[in-house]
Amino acid sequence: MTRPSFIIGLDLGGTKISAGALSEDGKHAHGMRSVATQAELGAEGVVDRIIGTIEGVILDTINETGATRKDFIGIGVGAPGPLDREKGIVVVAPNLGWKDFPLQDRVKSRLGLPVTLDNDANCATVGEWWLGAARGGRNVVGMTIGTGIGGGIILNGELYHGASDVAGEIGHTTIDVNGRHCKCGNYGCLEAYASGPAIATRAREALVREDTASMLPAMVDGQLDRITAEVVYDAAKKGDGLANEIVRDTARYLGAGIATLLNVINPDVIVIAGGVTRAGETLFTPLRTEARRRAFGSAVKAARIVPGELPGTAGVVGAVATFKMRTQGSL
Numbered sequence: 001m002t003r004p005s006f007i008i009g010l011d012l013g014g015t016k017i018s019a020g021a022l023s024e025d026g027k028h029a030h031g032m033r034s035v036a037t038q039a040e041l042g043a044e045g046v047v048d049r050i051i052g053t054i055e056g057v058i059l060d061t062i063n064e065t066g067a068t069r070k071d072f073i074g075i076g077v078g079a080p081g082p083l084d085r086e087k088g089i090v091v092v093a094p095n096l097g098w099k100d101f102p103l104q105d106r107v108k109s110r111l112g113l114p115v116t117l118d119n120d121a122n123c124a125t126v127g128e129w130w131l132g133a134a135r136g137g138r139n140v141v142g143m144t145i146g147t148g149i150g151g152g153i154i155l156n157g158e159l160y161h162g163a164s165d166v167a168g169e170i171g172h173t174t175i176d177v178n179g180r181h182c183k184c185g186n187y188g189c190l191e192a193y194a195s196g197p198a199i200a201t202r203a204r205e206a207l208v209r210e211d212t213a214s215m216l217p218a219m220v221d222g223q224l225d226r227i228t229a230e231v232v233y234d235a236a237k238k239g240d241g242l243a244n245e246i247v248r249d250t251a252r253y254l255g256a257g258i259a260t261l262l263n264v265i266n267p268d269v270i271v272i273a274g275g276v277t278r279a280g281e282t283l284f285t286p287l288r289t290e291a292r293r294r295a296f297g298s299a300v301k302a303a304r305i306v307p308g309e310l311p312g313t314a315g316v317v318g319a320v321a322t323f324k325m326r327t328q329g330s331l
């Protein structure tokens with residue numbers, strides 16, 4: 001019997017680093033963990049944390065399986081974009097404060113293993129496609145909704161990067177030409193309405209503007225700046241009118257964005273992952289209704305719109321999958 005080989009996946013975010021090792025066939029996961037990124041340490045300090053995290057994954061995997069260091073084939077890294085995949089460089093990462101940082105080479109030289117780099121939202125999409133809710137799809141769009149809104153596109157069974165690795169930036173499509181200012185510099189981006197922080201902002205604005213009997217202020221002891229999207233979902237589930245209105249509006253914005261994707265890409269699966277899925281059917285039912293109302297019927301009929309099945313690990317699983325696709329040509 002041949003010994004199993006392992007590929008390490010690492011998902012680098014602005015607040016946490018997640019990593020784990022998967023057997024090459026994706027059937028076994030080992031050493032899964034998350035640590036705080038501590039972006040304030042600077043790029044080299046974060047690299048130290050990345051290396052330490054990967055070393056921990058390797059040791060756990062060896063302990064759990066009896067593998068040796070030779071059984072690790074390589075490391076797939078998912079990082080916030082924009083990236084230069086060929087050169088392995090993170091071009092700009094505002095949440096990390098990085099510019100033109102050669103992440104791929106840094107990790108490779110420290111660990112002596114082949115390393116690939118891809119966009120974190122692309123990785124999450126590929127993770128859901130390989131082992132999660134988008135399994136079996138040929139044309140898949142993934143959306144990850146958290147601090148921002150990231151996206152990934154799989155066309156005819158291949159991850160689509162576009163001409164300069166920008167493809168999939170669904171969060172930065174304009175849904176209101178005169179709309180809210182977005183971190184990217186544009187006005188009216190989907191992300192400026194439906195990301196986690198945007199949901200919290202809209203709730204706070206509504207509380208200040210309207211004199212309603214919402215339970216939201218009491219849930220944060222009157223400190224409105226402590227309202228998060230999660231607090232809004234919790235209140236909505238408890239039947240709070242204002243919170244339900246915020247969730248319904250979020251569903252309308254996302255539904256409009258999804259209708260665009262349905263008409264432009266004509267996917268068979270749209271998988272939505274990230275913190276926003278905690279809202280459950282309160283969000284998904286009106287979201288599907290809105291998408292149905294706006295998109296062509298045949299595009300709506302062809303697509304499943306589903307929540308992700310790999311909460312917290314899609315990025316790690318997908319980083320492994322992108323490593324396989326880059327170095328072996330397929331999954």
Ligand code: ZN
Nearest residue numbers: 172182184189
């Ligand atoms: Zn934007």
